Amino acid sequence: MSSMKRGYYFLRLNGSRNKLPCHYNGVGNLDRTFPVTMRKERIIRFILILISLAFMTVFMSHIRVLPIEPSFNSYEQIHIYRIIGNDLPPRHKVGQVLQNTRFILENEPDFPNTKKWWIINRIVDNEYENAIIDLLKQHKKDYIRIPFNVDEYLRADFRLEDFPEPDFFHSYEFMNFTKVAKIRTIDYTYHDKNIYVMNNNGGRNVALKHGQSQPNARWIFPFDGNCFITNSAFTEITSQIEKWGKDYKYFVVPMARLLNNSQLLSDSDQKPETPEEPQIIFRHDAEEKYNENMRYGRRSKGLCLILNMIESPMTGVPTPSRFIARPVIPWETNENAQNTPSNYTSKSLYMKVGWVFRLFSGQASQELNQKESGALRAFNRLLAIQDLIDGIDERIARTHKNFNPDRLFLYDENSLSNARIKYWSGDEKITRIVDVMLNRADEITSEVSDLHKVDDSLFLNTSIQITFLKLNTDSETNLPDGESNEMPELESRSNEMPELESKSNEMPELDGKSNEMPELDGKSNEMLESSISTSQLFENITTLTLAQYFSGNFLYSRWAANLIRTFLLSSYGIGEEDKITLLEYNDTCLDCNVFDEGYGFPYLNKIPRTIPKNSESSSVFYKIPKDIFETDPSHFLDSCKLLYRIKALTHREFVELQALASYWLEYLISSPEGTSTGRKPDHRGTLYDLQILSLSGFIDDVRLHLRVSNRLRMRIGKQFYIARDVSLMNAAKISQPYEMMYVKNMIRNKMIKPSAYEDEVFRYKSLNLHYWMLITRIIQNVKVSNDLWLYKSKDGQKLSKAIMSHLNKYEVEGRKKHGLFLLKPLMYIAHKAHKISSKFSQRNNENEYFQRILIKFSEKYSFDYSDESERRENIDSNVGLGNRIRKNGVPPFWMFGIA
Numbered sequence: 001m002s003s004m005k006r007g008y009y010f011l012r013l014n015g016s017r018n019k020l021p022c023h024y025n026g027v028g029n030l031d032r033t034f035p036v037t038m039r040k041e042r043i044i045r046f047i048l049i050l051i052s053l054a055f056m057t058v059f060m061s062h063i064r065v066l067p068i069e070p071s072f073n074s075y076e077q078i079h080i081y082r083i084i085g086n087d088l089p090p091r092h093k094v095g096q097v098l099q100n101t102r103f104i105l106e107n108e109p110d111f112p113n114t115k116k117w118w119i120i121n122r123i124v125d126n127e128y129e130n131a132i133i134d135l136l137k138q139h140k141k142d143y144i145r146i147p148f149n150v151d152e153y154l155r156a157d158f159r160l161e162d163f164p165e166p167d168f169f170h171s172y173e174f175m176n177f178t179k180v181a182k183i184r185t186i187d188y189t190y191h192d193k194n195i196y197v198m199n200n201n202g203g204r205n206v207a208l209k210h211g212q213s214q215p216n217a218r219w220i221f222p223f224d225g226n227c228f229i230t231n232s233a234f235t236e237i238t239s240q241i242e243k244w245g246k247d248y249k250y251f252v253v254p255m256a257r258l259l260n261n262s263q264l265l266s267d268s269d270q271k272p273e274t275p276e277e278p279q280i281i282f283r284h285d286a287e288e289k290y291n292e293n294m295r296y297g298r299r300s301k302g303l304c305l306i307l308n309m310i311e312s313p314m315t316g317v318p319t320p321s322r323f324i325a326r327p328v329i330p331w332e333t334n335e336n337a338q339n340t341p342s343n344y345t346s347k348s349l350y351m352k353v354g355w356v357f358r359l360f361s362g363q364a365s366q367e368l369n370q371k372e373s374g375a376l377r378a379f380n381r382l383l384a385i386q387d388l389i390d391g392i393d394e395r396i397a398r399t400h401k402n403f404n405p406d407r408l409f410l411y412d413e414n415s416l417s418n419a420r421i422k423y424w425s426g427d428e429k430i431t432r433i434v435d436v437m438l439n440r441a442d443e444i445t446s447e448v449s450d451l452h453k454v455d456d457s458l459f460l461n462t463s464i465q466i467t468f469l470k471l472n473t474d475s476e477t478n479l480p481d482g483e484s485n486e487m488p489e490l491e492s493r494s495n496e497m498p499e500l501e502s503k504s505n506e507m508p509e510l511d512g513k514s515n516e517m518p519e520l521d522g523k524s525n526e527m528l529e530s531s532i533s534t535s536q537l538f539e540n541i542t543t544l545t546l547a548q549y550f551s552g553n554f555l556y557s558r559w560a561a562n563l564i565r566t567f568l569l570s571s572y573g574i575g576e577e578d579k580i581t582l583l584e585y586n587d588t589c590l591d592c593n594v595f596d597e598g599y600g601f602p603y604l605n606k607i608p609r610t611i612p613k614n615s616e617s618s619s620v621f622y623k624i625p626k627d628i629f630e631t632d633p634s635h636f637l638d639s640c641k642l643l644y645r646i647k648a649l650t651h652r653e654f655v656e657l658q659a660l661a662s663y664w665l666e667y668l669i670s671s672p673e674g675t676s677t678g679r680k681p682d683h684r685g686t687l688y689d690l691q692i693l694s695l696s697g698f699i700d701d702v703r704l705h706l707r708v709s710n711r712l713r714m715r716i717g718k719q720f721y722i723a724r725d726v727s728l729m730n731a732a733k734i735s736q737p738y739e740m741m742y743v744k745n746m747i748r749n750k751m752i753k754p755s756a757y758e759d760e761v762f763r764y765k766s767l768n769l770h771y772w773m774l775i776t777r778i779i780q781n782v783k784v785s786n787d788l789w790l791y792k793s794k795d796g797q798k799l800s801k802a803i804m805s806h807l808n809k810y811e812v813e814g815r816k817k818h819g820l821f822l823l824k825p826l827m828y829i830a831h832k833a834h835k836i837s838s839k840f841s842q843r844n845n846e847n848e849y850f851q852r853i854l855i856k857f858s859e860k861y862s863f864d865y866s867d868e869s870e871r872r873e874n875i876d877s878n879v880g881l882g883n884r885i886r887k888n889g890v891p892p893f894w895m896f897g898i899a
């Protein structure tokens with residue numbers, strides 16, 4: 001109808017717009033100001049009803065003899081629906097839903113001509129759901145169950161890319177948000193999951209639809225599960241809707257919050273102050289329904305939207321929501337515009353009647369009608385919903401997807417074990433690689449054992465026939481070996497300039513070089529330990545561990561474990577096992593045997609249960625490695641798991657490693673250096689995510705693991721840039737502008753020569769892609785997050801495209817000399833990621849691409865030599881060992897299970 005008439009109507013209401021229910025001011029009394037304009041219409045309706053009543057009486061007389069037809073509508077009953085959802089701590093006390101339901105069942109009166117229904121709305125916890133059902137059955141109530149279905153739930157993903165800029169969560173704008181605004185922004189990413197789980201308006205619509213399908217329901221009350229109706233409230237509501245029910249299809253029932261449910265039992269039943277968000281009553285022929293795209297926790301649950309005729313929801317929000325609404329988040333406003341009915345009929349569709357009580361949430365501090373408690377409620381609602389959804393995701397990861405922190409993350413266990421079987425059965429190509437592995441493991445063993453010496457000062461019980469080792473720090477003669485080998489490593493590290501990079505993105509300074517040169521003639525443990533490159537240490541440990549895995553020689557695993565002990569856990573190492581005389585029984589010292597056997601049964605492990613700490617070692621037990629921001633821990637963590645499996649590490653040592661990992665993780669997440677590194681839009685940010693992903697999984701923090709694996713997808717839209725090349729018909733080239741900026745910065749700061757630009761850009765682009773591929777493979781192996789390989793950003797960036805673009809460009813340029821060592825693992829790892837993904841998705845044109853490009857590279861297990869004079873280094877590079885390859889993000893023996 002016309003806007004003039006609408007204006008007229010509100011004029012009759014003294015223009016008092018605040019009488020709209022959206023304001024919940026509790027004093028609305030629309031009934032008294034009911035417009036006269038309606039009178040004529042009412043008379044007509046009255047006549048019509050008289051006619052139909054007459055008709056019905058005639059019809060009713062037939063009914064007695066005829067069976068009742070389902071299509072027959074008598075429309076006289078009231079159907080009250082109570083929608084029960086999940087408990088939401090901290091907004092609600094846990095168990096409150098069940099307690100309130102019981103309170104209603106036990107205390108709410110039965111009303112005449114009224115049917116009560118219960119809707120069990122996607123309760124996640126089966127036990128809890130069953131308890132509710134049992135309770136309802138006990139009270140002989142009918143219910144409708146809307147089940148929580150894991151597969152349906154999993155179809156809802158996070159919304160990561162609707163923000164003003166790509167990778168918004170690492171932007172400076174987001175960083176500057178207040179805490180509330182941050183939580184609100186994060187809440188937006190949960191939108192689709194929230195809608196599914198809470199199903200707030202969805203549940204109401206189910207109630208409405210169910211009510212409308214009932215043959216005799218005239219009035220449908222789709223109310224929240226914690227609404228309590230007293231006798232006088234019911235009388236008031238029904239007398240009003242009887243009076244006005246012919247003119248209105250909707251009645252709004254204001255709500256009063258209770259601080260103590262027993263008020264209802266003791267106090268006289270009087271009309272309370274009702275400042276809270278109202279409930280709505282629908283006539284059976286109502287056309288409107290709730291907006292199901294409004295998620296829980298956002299403003300007033302979308303209530304206003306369905307009845308909003310005049311005002312925009314933004315201006316109609318009550319105080320608590322206004323607090324939360326600041327700052328207005330730009331990407332959410334569109335939704336409002338789209339949902340605001342623009343050409344509504346002029347006639348007001350609703351009236352305000354009666355009241356209901358909202359039972360106590362269990363949290364008194366949030367229930368007062370003050371501004372602060374409103375804000376607290378809103379804030380807690382946001383926290384509660386995120387916690388609920390994170391909890392669901394965690395549970396699905398653990399129960400449905402079998403997350404297991406003891407499984408390897410980076411190396412695929414099946415491929416690894418296949419390779420071993422092939423090695424045992426004499427596969428030539430694999431044998432060549434394993435021979436290199438064993439050879440390097442021998443070298444490490446002999447060099448590293450020179451770094452250690454037996455500690456005689458340690459008092460030993462005769463029954464523990466084992467020697468303990470510590471780092472040899474007092475004799476100069478043992479160091480030269482290590483020294484000569486470490487020098488190139490140190491030089492290369494100074495190229496990386498870790499200190500400088502973490503200081504600032506823009507202006508690396510040059511004075512860092514002096515920091516980077518540790519003095520090797522220092523005698524203390526700390527000096528020796530801090531001069532060690534952590535990534536080299538990790539590479540040694542992984543090499544030794546894999547050597548044991550293939551050869552079965554425990555010498556390797558013992559030294560792998562000893563490296564962990566002496567360098568990371570400040571413990572003694574374990575010396576020669578030959579000295580252990582396990583089979584001997586000492587007749588003369590019964591106590592010794594008792595000591596050896598421990599409690600109840602002999603200790604089955606070859607190493608003692610207790611390995612003493614080395615008190616000379618640094619006073620700080622846990623240390624943050626200096627080079628933590630350049631170190632990929634993923635293959636090292638896998639090695640720890642393998643070592644623990646074969647009992648080369650004790651249980652306590654494994655637990656200590658987890659503690660160490662959480663210490664590093666904490667540092668990465670909460671230190672200023674860590675957060676600023678995480679915000680970098682280039683390979684440093686990618687490595688940071690790789691670290692968080694591996695460390696959080698290792699310590700079994702599934703929630704963090706899931707969060708980072710979801711959010712890291714936001715980076716793809718930022719880091720990769722699609723340049724459409726007109727000359728190459730549709731061929732989109734994907735570049736990495738931030739890697740170029742990184743190299744340009746290094747040139748500006750004279751860290752590298754300008755002539756090295758091309759080489760360095762190639763190197764850092766490859767490095768970044770390598771990190772991305774390791775992340776992809778970890779996600780594929782762990783199998784609890786969405787496959788990264790298939791992820792496509794809003795603007796169409798995909799990892800697979802970025803890698804193809806990279807391989808194409810540099811393969812064409814014939815960057816064979818050094819590039820091959822980087823491109824080959826990248827290509828094979830990408831190919832593996834593709835093969836795994838395509839098992840689950842439809843075939844695509846990537847297959848063809850890989851067939852084409854694979855031909856240009858030699859076979860996965862073969863060796864490529866570009867220059868015979870660097871034979872040793874080339875062999876190492878082929879298998880993923882050595883300085884050169886390590887600095888480029890290629891893990892040791894990538895062909896066994898990573899590619």
Ligand SMILES: *[C@@H]1O[C@H](CO)[C@@H](O)[C@H](O)[C@H]1NC(C)=O
Pocket residue numbers: 172173176
């Ligand atoms: C964030 O705040 C800092 C000061 O705290 C300011 O310098 C910077 O410009 C702000 N950035 C954005 C994007 O608002």
Ligand SMILES: *[C@@H]1O[C@H](CO)[C@@H](O)[C@H](O)[C@H]1NC(C)=O
Pocket residue numbers: 260261262263266
């Ligand atoms: C609620 O009120 C009743 C009596 O009115 C009292 O016994 C009970 O302790 C109160 N409960 C709470 C949680 O305050």
Ligand SMILES: *[C@@H]1O[C@H](CO)[C@@H](O)[C@H](O)[C@H]1NC(C)=O
Pocket residue numbers: 342343
């Ligand atoms: C009003 O509603 C009708 C149908 O509901 C629609 O076709 C029309 O486009 C709307 N007009 C405006 C101005 O939105």
Ligand SMILES: *[C@@H]1O[C@H](CO)[C@@H](O)[C@H](O)[C@H]1NC(C)=O
Pocket residue numbers: 459460461591595
């Ligand atoms: C050696 O055994 C004795 C008891 O036999 C015990 O008191 C002592 O603490 C043990 N020493 C160590 C280092 O375990």
Ligand SMILES: *[C@@H]1O[C@H](CO)[C@@H](O)[C@H](O)[C@H]1NC(C)=O
Pocket residue numbers: 440443444447448481482485486532533536537540563
């Ligand atoms: C790693 O192994 C090499 C021998 O291949 C050795 O020179 C180096 O000292 C070892 N480094 C660490 C930290 O164990």
Ligand SMILES: *[C@@H]1O[C@H](CO)[C@@H](O)[C@H](O)[C@H]1NC(C)=O
Pocket residue numbers: 462584586587588589592
């Ligand atoms: C048996 O125990 C005695 C007393 O502790 C000790 O002197 C002796 O060396 C032990 N014998 C062996 C074979 O370990």
